[in-house]
Amino acid sequence: MENAPAKAQGRAPLPGGAFDDAAAGAGPTVMMAMSGGVDSSVAALLLSEAGYGVTGATMKLFGADVVAPDCDSSCCSADDVEDARAVCRRLGVPHYTFNFGELFGEAVIDRFCGAYLGGTTPNPCIDCNRFLKFDALQRRRRELGLGFVATGHYARRAWDARTGRWRLLRARDAAKDQSYVLYHLTQDALAHMLFPLGELTKPEVRELARAHGFATAEKPESQDICFVPDGDYAAFIGRRCGCGAAFEPGEIVNRAGTVLGEHKGLIHYTVGQRKGIGVAAPEPLYVFAKDAAANRLVVGTAAEVQVREVTARDVNLIAVERIEAPRAVTAKTHYRQRSVAATVEQTGDDELRVVFDEPQRAAAPGQAAVLYDGDVVVGGGTIC
The missing domain is CATH 3.40.50.620 (HUPs)
Structure with a gap:
């Protein structure tokens, strides 16, 4: 590990009033x-x-x-x-x-x-x-x-x-x-x-x-995935990979296994989704899980899709080399989410267990769980 870099010499400061110290x-x-x-x-x-x-x-x-x-x-x-x-x-x-x-x-x-x-x-x-x-x-x-x-x-x-x-x-x-x-x-x-x-x-x-007269000054923000600008992920994947099992219709079931209806292909849904499920119910239903092996979409009410913990792998830690003991953090399980209080424990060389102080709506496997200590990023991993 290199020592703390010396201060820059002979340059104007970057925003914030200080030289970048690298x-x-x-x-x-x-x-x-x-x-x-x-x-x-x-x-x-x-x-x-x-x-x-x-x-x-x-x-x-x-x-x-x-x-x-x-x-x-x-x-x-x-x-x-x-x-x-x-x-x-x-x-x-x-x-x-x-x-x-x-x-x-x-x-x-x-x-x-x-x-x-x-x-x-x-x-x-x-x-x-x-x-x-x-x-x-x-x-x-x-x-x-x-x-x-x-x-x-x-x-x-x-x-x-x-x-x-x-x-x-x-x-x-x-x-x-x-x-x-x-x-x-x-x-x-x-x-x-x-x-x-x-x-x-x-x-x-x-x-x-x-x-400074840049033509980019009023350029709009990028809102969608750059290679799927119309937002139709399923159509893009179908064109690129062909329409396999993920596009096949299957059962929509509740967490008890009761069949509620038919989905149009698991690829069209994501965990936490509420709109577009296509099942009439007394209260809104959310996607709880996608059972690819059985081609089943598992749904539940807002209360039924709450979870207390997630496991993350493909871990990268920044603030520390390893989490040696359970540590209080705040966590985000998707980009737009507000950080919520949690405790993280490193359960293996490449595995983290994140336990939320309060139950959270089920996080989608494949998304990132990112951990913070105040403004500092402790690290994160892929929810599995």
């Missing part, structure tokens, strides 16, 4: 991951103004073989690449486009399809961050001899001298915080990461973009 270790060069949106555009601006040697990098992830040419995809289009290139021209910094289409197909799209076909509910944005932005880009950074990778995520990082570890923290703007999708970051990745927007709000970011 800059002196590997040099002031940074690969800025640029999607063509307003966030990464302003992040590049801030780094450039702070005196970093910025190189813009846009990932080409898929083309017409994945999303039809006339489909209004939310990112990765030729227009997005040109928007990123235009910002770099305006800043006077180089820009590169990297073709990561094959890796994206394997590490993100195929994992997404496989998870849905297997009855779980994946989060492809976590996989994209993990395998593309914080793995492939870090490898490319090292090949080019640059010091850091920076992204437009709303998150922060800090060196903890007490533990000798890098910490990942929530963004100052709670409404935009994206730390949930970054829980997989390793110590090595964090040592070579910059998050220039961690101290800013979205309105402040847009205002900076307007003030």
Whole structure:
């Protein structure tokens, strides 16, 4: 583990009034991951103004073989690449486009399809961050001899001298915080990461973009999974993988096993879903589980789908190397959820048991359970 890096010298401070304290270790060069949106555009601006040697990098992830040419995809289009290139021209910094289409197909799209076909509910944005932005880009950074990778995520990082570890923290703007999708970051990745927007709000970011004449200033937010811009996951998976057992109709049952109706294929449902189940009942029903082996959709009332604990695997811990004893935390089991009080126990080298203080609606297997101590991300794993 490296020592706490020295303070940057000769550069303007990043937002928050302090230098990013990583800059002196590997040099002031940074690969800025640029999607063509307003966030990464302003992040590049801030780094450039702070005196970093910025190189813009846009990932080409898929083309017409994945999303039809006339489909209004939310990112990765030729227009997005040109928007990123235009910002770099305006800043006077180089820009590169990297073709990561094959890796994206394997590490993100195929994992997404496989998870849905297997009855779980994946989060492809976590996989994209993990395998593309914080793995492939870090490898490319090292090949080019640059010091850091920076992204437009709303998150922060800090060196903890007490533990000798890098910490990942929530963004100052709670409404935009994206730390949930970054829980997989390793110590090595964090040592070579910059998050220039961690101290800013979205309105402040847009205002900076307007003030500098960026065409991306009013660009809308990406709302859907980039390779399924119409939101029809089942149709996308059917086109890519064919229509297998997950598309076959089957029984809808309650938790006692009583048949209530027929579902239209398990792939069309997710745990916790309320609308669109298609069964009339005295009170609203929610999806409790998807039994892929029996092709059954298990449902229950709001009270019946409450759970007290989840198990998570594929674990990554950031704040500590290992959880040695049961620890009080707050936890999120999906991106938009408010953190809730819980206790976490490490039950194996790659397994966590999370027990909630109060029962929670059943969490979808395949989603992430992310643990916090205040603003600090303790770590997380995939709910199984």
